[in-house]
Amino acid sequence: MSARPEPGRPASRPEDLIPAVSLLLVLAAFLCTPLISGSGLTTFDVYNASQGFAQLGLLALGLGITMIAGEFDLSVVGTYAAGGMIAVQAGQSSPALGVLAAVAAGAAIGAAQGGLIAALRIPSLPVTLATYIALLGLTSAMSGGLSVTYTDTGATLAIDRTVGVVFSLPSLITLAAFAVAALVLGGTRLGREVRAIGGDRRASRVAGVRVGRTLVGLFTVSGTLAALGGALLSYNYASANPDPGLQPLILATVACLVGGVSLAGGRGRPAGLLAGTLAVALLGEIDAVTALPDYYTELLYAALLVVIVAVDAPGLRRGLDRLRASALTSHARDRR
Numbered sequence: 001m002s003a004r005p006e007p008g009r010p011a012s013r014p015e016d017l018i019p020a021v022s023l024l025l026v027l028a029a030f031l032c033t034p035l036i037s038g039s040g041l042t043t044f045d046v047y048n049a050s051q052g053f054a055q056l057g058l059l060a061l062g063l064g065i066t067m068i069a070g071e072f073d074l075s076v077v078g079t080y081a082a083g084g085m086i087a088v089q090a091g092q093s094s095p096a097l098g099v100l101a102a103v104a105a106g107a108a109i110g111a112a113q114g115g116l117i118a119a120l121r122i123p124s125l126p127v128t129l130a131t132y133i134a135l136l137g138l139t140s141a142m143s144g145g146l147s148v149t150y151t152d153t154g155a156t157l158a159i160d161r162t163v164g165v166v167f168s169l170p171s172l173i174t175l176a177a178f179a180v181a182a183l184v185l186g187g188t189r190l191g192r193e194v195r196a197i198g199g200d201r202r203a204s205r206v207a208g209v210r211v212g213r214t215l216v217g218l219f220t221v222s223g224t225l226a227a228l229g230g231a232l233l234s235y236n237y238a239s240a241n242p243d244p245g246l247q248p249l250i251l252a253t254v255a256c257l258v259g260g261v262s263l264a265g266g267r268g269r270p271a272g273l274l275a276g277t278l279a280v281a282l283l284g285e286i287d288a289v290t291a292l293p294d295y296y297t298e299l300l301y302a303a304l305l306v307v308i309v310a311v312d313a314p315g316l317r318r319g320l321d322r323l324r325a326s327a328l329t330s331h332a333r334d335r336r
Contacts, residue, residue, distance in 0.1 A: 019260045019275035022304065026279040029286055036290045045289055046166040051236075053281035054170035057274075058229030059248055060255040061177055062222035064273040065185070067256055069218055070198035070265025071124040075113060076226040077249045078135030079106050081242060083227030084234035085139045088150045095155040095235065102231040103224055109135070110223020111216055118212035124219075140242040148240045156238045170232040177225065181270040194218065198265025254301050255280045 030049070034040050059076055066073040083102035091098015113131055117124050150156065159169055185191035196204045197211055205211055234240040259276025261268030280301075287297045 016260065016272075019258065019272035019279075022258045023275040023279045023282075026282045026286075030282045030289075033286055033289045036292075041289070043165050045285060047162055047168070048288065049281050049285035050167055050171040052284045053278055054168065054174045055229070055233055055236075056248070056251055056255060056281060057171075057174035057277045058177060058225040058232075060252040060259070060277045060280075061174075061181060061270070061273055062225035062229075063249075063252045064256040064259065064261050064268060064270075065181065065194070066124070066218055066222050067261045067263075068185075068198050068265060068268040069194050069215065070201065071117070071215070071218070072128065073110075073113075073219060073222045074125065074128040074249070075109070075131035075135060076222060076252065077244060077246070078132040078139070079109055079223050079226040080230040080233075080248060081139045081240075081244050082106070082109070082135045083230030084240040085142050085148065085230075085242060086227075087231030088148050088234050088240040089142065091155075091231075091235075092151055095152055098235075099228070099231045102227045106223040106225075106227025106230075107220050108223075109227075110219040110221065113223070114216035114219030117219070118215045136243055143240065143242045145242060147242070150235060150238045150240065152235075153238070155235055159232065159235045170236060173228075173232065178270050178274045181273075185270055190214070195266050195268075198262075198267070200266075250301075251280055251284075254305065258304055 031041070059080055063073055063076050083106050086105050087095075087098035087102040089098075090101040109131065113124075113127055116122075117127055162168060163172060185194060193204070193209045193214055196207070196209055197214060201211060230240075255276040256268070256273060257263070257276070258279050259268065259274070260272035261276075283297055283300060286292075287294065
C-alpha cells in the first residue's frame with residue numbers, strides 16, 4: 001500500500017517521512033521493552049497490539065479521510081458508541097444483523113451530516129459536535145445510561161479468536177479497510193479530488209470538482225467505518241458502553257497526525273494513516289508490557305504532536321525549502 005509521491009513534490013519532505021520514521025521508532029522501542037519489563041516479548045504481545053490496532057484503526061481511517069478534505073468529523077466517537085449499542089441490541093439473535101444495523105445507521109448519520117455541510121456550505125466542526133452530543137444522548141437513552149451485555153458468547157469467541165497467530169477477525173477487517181482506501185484514494189481520480197478539496201475548495205469548484213457530492217460520500221464512509229468499529233469492539237468486549245469518553249477521539253487524532261495528515265487539509269494518504277495507527281497501537285502495548293504509568297505514554301503522545309505541529313508550521317517549511325534550494329544552488333556552482 002505504498003503511495004507514490006505526487007508529481008513535482010519531493011519524496012523526502014518531512015511530512016512524508018513522519019509516518020514511516022514514527023512507526024520505525026515506536027517499533028524499535030517495542031522490541032526493546034524486554035530491557036524494562038525483564039521478560040521477553042511473546043506472540044501474545046503482538047496479538048494484543050493488533051487488537052489495539054483493530055480498536056482504533058477504523059475510527060482513525062474514517063476521521064483521517066475527512067481531515068484530508070479539510071474537515072473534521074467530531075461525531076465519529078458518538079457514531080462509534082451508537083454503532084456498538086445498536087449492534088448489541090439488534091444482534092442478540094444474529095451477530096450479522098447487528099453489524100448490518102449498526103453500519104446502516106452509521107452510513108445514514110454520516111450522509112445526513114455531509115449533506116447538511118455541503119448544502120449550507122458551513123464548517124463541519126459545529127455540525128459534527130452537535131451530532132456527537134446528540135448521539136451520546138441517544139445512546140444513553142437506548143441503554144438507560146448503563147452498559148448493555150452481549151449474550152452471544154459464540155460470536156464473542158469468534159471475534160476474539162486468533163488468526164495466523166497474531167491477527168484476529170477485527171484486525172484483518174481493519175487492514176482490509178485500509179487496503180481498499182489506499183486503492184481508491186491512491187489509484188483513482190477521487191483521491192486527487194479529495195486532496196484538492198482540502199487544499200483549495202474554491203479552486204476545486206472552479207475546476208469542476210463536485211465538492212458537495214464528494215463531502216457527502218466522505219462523511220458517509222466516515223460514519224460507516226466508525227459504526228463498524230464500534231460494533232466489532234462491542235462484540236469483542238461482550239458489552240456496549242453508552243459513553244466511551246474522549247480517549248478514542250484523541251488517539252484517533254494522534255494517529256492521523258502521526259500518519260502525515262495535515263491539520264489544514266489537502267495532505268495525507270491511507271498508507272500514512274496505517275503507519276500512524278500502528279504506531280499508536282504499539283505505544284499502547286508498550287505501556288501494557290512495561291507496566292509504566294499512563295502519563296508516560298501521554299507525555300510521549302504530546303511530544304509527538306509538538307514535533308508534527310512544528311513540521312506543519314509554514315515558517316519551518318519555508319526555511320527547509322530555502323535550505324534545500326541553497327544546497328542545490330551550491331552543488332550546481334561546484335559542478336561548474
